Amino acid sequence: xxxxxxxxxxxxxxxxxxxxxxxxxxxxxxxxxxxxxxxxxxxxxxxxxxxxxxxxxxxxxxxxxxxxxx
Amino acid sequence: xxxxxxxxxxxxxxxxxxxxxxxxxxxxxxxxxxxxxxxxxxxxxxxxxxxxxxxxxxxxxxxxxxxxxxxxxxxxxxxxxxxxxxxxxxxxxxxxxxxxxxxxxxxxxxxxxxxxxxxxxxxxxxxxxxxxxxxxxxxxxxxxxxxxx
Numbered sequence: 001x002x003x004x005x006x007x008x009x010x011x012x013x014x015x016x017x018x019x020x021x022x023x024x025x026x027x028x029x030x031x032x033x034x035x036x037x038x039x040x041x042x043x044x045x046x047x048x049x050x051x052x053x054x055x056x057x058x059x060x061x062x063x064x065x066x067x068x069x070x
Numbered sequence: 071x072x073x074x075x076x077x078x079x080x081x082x083x084x085x086x087x088x089x090x091x092x093x094x095x096x097x098x099x100x101x102x103x104x105x106x107x108x109x110x111x112x113x114x115x116x117x118x119x120x121x122x123x124x125x126x127x128x129x130x131x132x133x134x135x136x137x138x139x140x141x142x143x144x145x146x147x148x149x150x151x152x153x154x155x156x157x158x159x160x161x162x163x164x165x166x167x168x169x170x171x172x173x174x175x176x177x178x179x180x181x182x183x184x185x186x187x188x189x190x191x192x193x194x195x196x197x198x199x200x201x202x203x204x205x206x207x208x209x210x211x212x213x214x215x216x217x218x219x
Contacts, residue, residue: 027219031219032219034217034219035219039217040217040218040219041214041217041218042214042217042218042219043218043219044218044219047219
C-alpha cells in the first residue's frame with residue numbers, strides 16, 4: 001500500500017514504548033501493533049488526534065504517501 | 071430469565087431431536103413404508119421399494135444438513151459468528167436442501183406428492199443461500215472493522 005505508517009519512527013524520536021503509547025491514546029497494544037505494522041485498513045480521526053497529542057507531532061509525521069512509480 | 075445462551079441450547083436440542091427422528095425414520099423405514107402404503111389405499115403396494123429408496127437416499131443430505139447445523143450452532147455458542155467457516159457451513163446446508171429437493175423431484179416419477187416436499191426443500195435452500203450471502207458480506211465487514219484502529 002502506498003500509505004506508509006511511520007509511527008515507530010516517531011515513537012523512537014520521542015523515546016516512548018508501545019505499551020506506554022497504547023495506554024496514553026487509549027487503544028489496546030494489539031491494535032497499536034496493527035497500526036505499527038501497516039496492517040490497518042483505516043485510522044479514526046480520534047485515534048490520530050490522540051497519537052498526535054501524545055507524540056506532539058502532526059498527522060503528516062505519522063502517515064506518508066509513497067508513490068509506486070520509482 | 072430467557073437469554074441468547076438458552077436460545078442456542080434450545081436450537082441444539084431441536085436439531086438433536088430431528089437427528090433422533092431421522093434415525094428413527096431410517097431404522098423403521100420398512101415398517102413405516104408398509105404402514106403408509108396400506109394406510110393411503112392408493113394402490114401403492116408395488117411402489118413400497120421406491121419409497122424406501124427415497125428414504126434411504128434422502129437420509130444422506132438430511133443427516134449432512136443436521137450435522138452442519140449442529141456445527142454452526144456450536145460456533146455461535148462460542149461467539150464465533152461472522153467467520154468464513156460459518157459461511158461454508160451455511161453453503162453446505164443450502165446445498166443439502168437442494169440435493170434433498172432433487173431427490174424429491176426424482177421421486178415424483180412414482181408418487182406426485184413428493185413435489186410439495188421438493189418445492190419446500192428448494193425454497194428452504196434458497197432462503198439459507200440468501201442468509202449465507204448476507205453472512206459472507208458481514209464477514210467481510212467485520213474483517214475490515216477489525217483493522218480500523
